[in-house]
Amino acid sequence: MKKIAIIGAGAAGLTAAIVLARKNIKVDIFEQNDKNAKKILVSGNGHCNITNKNIATSNYISENPQFIEYTLKQFGFHELEKFMNSIGLLLFSKNDGKTYPLSYEAKSVINAFEETLQNLNVTIHNAHRVESITKDETFTLTCKEESYEGYNGVIVATGLKAAPQLGGNDDGLKFAAAFGHTIIESYPSLVGLHLDSSVHESLSGVKINGEATIYIDRLKEKTVRGDILFTNYGFSGLAILDISQIASKALLNHQNVDISLNLMSNFNPQSLSAQISNLCKIVPQNSIYTVLSGIVPTKLALSVLKETNIQSSLKASDVNTKMVKGIVNKLQNWRFKVIDTHGYKHAEVCGGGVDTLEIDAKSFESKKLKGLYFIGEILDVIGERGGYNFQFAFASGFLCAQEIAKSK
Numbered sequence: 001m002k003k004i005a006i007i008g009a010g011a012a013g014l015t016a017a018i019v020l021a022r023k024n025i026k027v028d029i030f031e032q033n034d035k036n037a038k039k040i041l042v043s044g045n046g047h048c049n050i051t052n053k054n055i056a057t058s059n060y061i062s063e064n065p066q067f068i069e070y071t072l073k074q075f076g077f078h079e080l081e082k083f084m085n086s087i088g089l090l091l092f093s094k095n096d097g098k099t100y101p102l103s104y105e106a107k108s109v110i111n112a113f114e115e116t117l118q119n120l121n122v123t124i125h126n127a128h129r130v131e132s133i134t135k136d137e138t139f140t141l142t143c144k145e146e147s148y149e150g151y152n153g154v155i156v157a158t159g160l161k162a163a164p165q166l167g168g169n170d171d172g173l174k175f176a177a178a179f180g181h182t183i184i185e186s187y188p189s190l191v192g193l194h195l196d197s198s199v200h201e202s203l204s205g206v207k208i209n210g211e212a213t214i215y216i217d218r219l220k221e222k223t224v225r226g227d228i229l230f231t232n233y234g235f236s237g238l239a240i241l242d243i244s245q246i247a248s249k250a251l252l253n254h255q256n257v258d259i260s261l262n263l264m265s266n267f268n269p270q271s272l273s274a275q276i277s278n279l280c281k282i283v284p285q286n287s288i289y290t291v292l293s294g295i296v297p298t299k300l301a302l303s304v305l306k307e308t309n310i311q312s313s314l315k316a317s318d319v320n321t322k323m324v325k326g327i328v329n330k331l332q333n334w335r336f337k338v339i340d341t342h343g344y345k346h347a348e349v350c351g352g353g354v355d356t357l358e359i360d361a362k363s364f365e366s367k368k369l370k371g372l373y374f375i376g377e378i379l380d381v382i383g384e385r386g387g388y389n390f391q392f393a394f395a396s397g398f399l400c401a402q403e404i405a406k407s408k
């Protein structure tokens with residue numbers, strides 16, 4: 001009987017284990033944490049955004065986009081839905097395609113995986129951190145002083161460095177490098193950004209639904225709409241997270257990263273100027289600060305006035321066209337230089353990883369060593385926010401296990 005070891009009880013590893021065990025293959029999972037799938041539990045704010053109805057290769061970043069294209073062709077939304085149904089989970093999709101368990105609770109996803117594995121007699125060695133993998137006739141895994149021998153195959157499903165408090169690390173990269181694999185340098189992604197400015201400190205806590213445009217070496221790359229949250233270190237919020245993938249990769253390449261915020265994106269410059277001028281006429285005795293506070297949060301009003309060198313106590317009747325233009329420009333095209341990310345601890349995913357050119361796209365087997373497999377986030381594939389990362393983790397786990405079972 002074939003015996004397979006899986007390192008990592010996350011989305012990818014647990015999926016592979018179910019598929020293998022259903023084909024009567026003996027599976028042992030090794031998980032460093034005392035609990036399984038800690039990232040699933042906290043994902044999607046506790047709701048677990050499992051996948052997305054609208055999946056395309058363009059939702060992913062990788063040095064080798066063909067690899068992800070092939071994966072998604074084999075295992076897309078419907079295949080994942082069928083698999084989730086098979087472990088007792090029903091799904092529902094929102095208008096934007098984001099798909100969740102019908103219970104809308106991440107815990108139910110973990111329950112379904114764990115009970116299915118239990119019923120299939122899969123052994124999970126929790127609190128077992130694998131330190132090394134060796135191969136003679138078969139594979140041996142070493143955890144502290146204990147060794148586990150006789151595996152015909154090993155699946156590395158260790159994830160990467162994002163969220164170390166939940167188990168993120170680079171162990172998988174060390175295993176891959178030990179067998180001669182090329183590593184694409186990793187970087188935090190879906191993460192807040194640090195700025196070369198102190199303005200954000202006085203704005204900390206302000207949340208605006210607006211537009212963020214990212215410029216790399218002064219060239220416009222992408223505009224994203226959504227929440228922008230000022231923090232004590234810079235900014236975050238869904239729009240910033242979405243743009244952070246481009247920012248983080250560019251910073252790694254020592255490129256200049258600038259972000260322009262449009263904090264009043266429902267207005268064009270003319271209509272916003274007209275609104276402000278009109279308000280100044282309606283309440284000429286009020287200060288410009290009070291006038292602006294009628295349009296934007298008070299902290300933002302104060303910062304805009306400071307940045308445009310306008311006294312906050314200035315009477316509305318004394319505000320001239322040039323001042324209004326300056327205010328509008330700040331509110332709609334406020335430029336910030338990005339100097340860093342908020343780091344792996346706060347990142348949802350990690351870019352880079354094992355170079356997929358050295359991985360078989362059908363089976364996820366290493367081209368360097370027969371019987372060694374890599375699945376999930378450890379590979380150089382990351383998705384945008386919206387369920388795309390779990391989709392890849394589940395898909396790679398399923399496809400890898402299916403191929404191992406076929407080669408029985």
Ligand SMILES: Cc1cc2nc3c(=O)[nH]c(=O)nc-3n(C[C@H](O)[C@H](O)[C@H](O)COP(=O)(O)OP(=O)(O)OC[C@H]3O[C@@H](n4cnc5c(N)ncnc54)[C@H](O)[C@@H]3O)c2cc1C
Binds near residue numbers: 030038045128131376
């Ligand atoms: C806060 C947060 C929210 C997220 N929300 C979403 C979301 O809603 N939708 C989405 O698509 N994605 C989301 N993600 C991303 C998603 O969680 C990951 O992309 C996905 O979990 C990757 O799955 P994986 O199985 O490859 O790795 P992981 O889930 O990271 O699992 C790897 C496992 O391997 C274990 N491990 C590591 N090294 C060893 C070792 N040496 N020995 C034994 N065990 C080891 C780790 O402890 C871990 O349990 C979120 C991430 C975070 C941090």
